Amino acid sequence: MDDLIFAADHGQLTFRWAHVLAGGVWIGILYFFNWINGAFAATMDGETKRKVIPELMPRALYWFRWGAAWTWFTGVCLLFVLYYVKDTGFYLAEKPIEGLNKPTPAQWGIPFGCLLLGFLVYDVIFKFAGKPGSPAHAAGVIVWGGLAVGFCAWMQNGLGMSLRASFVHVGALFGTAMAANVWMRIWPAQKRIITAIKAGEAPNGDDAALAGSRSKHNTYMSVPLLFLMVSVDQGKFGDALALALILAASWVITFALYKKSAMVKGF
Numbered sequence: 001m002d003d004l005i006f007a008a009d010h011g012q013l014t015f016r017w018a019h020v021l022a023g024g025v026w027i028g029i030l031y032f033f034n035w036i037n038g039a040f041a042a043t044m045d046g047e048t049k050r051k052v053i054p055e056l057m058p059r060a061l062y063w064f065r066w067g068a069a070w071t072w073f074t075g076v077c078l079l080f081v082l083y084y085v086k087d088t089g090f091y092l093a094e095k096p097i098e099g100l101n102k103p104t105p106a107q108w109g110i111p112f113g114c115l116l117l118g119f120l121v122y123d124v125i126f127k128f129a130g131k132p133g134s135p136a137h138a139a140g141v142i143v144w145g146g147l148a149v150g151f152c153a154w155m156q157n158g159l160g161m162s163l164r165a166s167f168v169h170v171g172a173l174f175g176t177a178m179a180a181n182v183w184m185r186i187w188p189a190q191k192r193i194i195t196a197i198k199a200g201e202a203p204n205g206d207d208a209a210l211a212g213s214r215s216k217h218n219t220y221m222s223v224p225l226l227f228l229m230v231s232v233d234q235g236k237f238g239d240a241l242a243l244a245l246i247l248a249a250s251w252v253i254t255f256a257l258y259k260k261s262a263m264v265k266g267f
Contacts, residue, residue, distance in 0.1 A: 181218055
């Protein structure tokens, strides 16, 4: 048992380091796309786009999608090390208590399965939510945020999970949806867009709208995700109501950063 705990301690350090490194690559390029590249691309004429985009975007998207994949994979590893398999984890208690807070597979399997199901729910919501800026899309955002808050409350009150574990799993819910967005929605659409631009053709408007909206969703989800994943004092913030306030504050901050990005000009 001591050897297992020793391995879990070192596994936590290794996976956390890799998780932060991969996340820095992924989220950094996400912000580049949303707060820098979009405004820059709007200044290019057609000929410049044909030269720049086929060279720039495949390189950026390579690091973007693999950063997403490794962030998700190492995050799942951390969930297992910190919350699922270690006796001194934090699944059932805010502070580690030897032998008390290790869940059974039947317990942790439920919230973990919800992470995978969450993307399917998110995807359906925004397939029918209409264009960004529309009332239907705003309603979809409220529904998705409400489901995240409800997920937190259910884990805490229904499954008996600690608030720290509940908050981290909401972060993992967002991270899973974001990574799936990258691989299943943004990357396929961007490949078609780049191919069209290289051929001197106009990209399909549906591809541009899909890639743009899902990238923007990821940006809005990333800010509360970073708060939920890096803090070690989540349990001190309160219950699901506190999460609702965190989401609201995060999205106001993200909105302000989008506004600021539009004001930054080149020389």
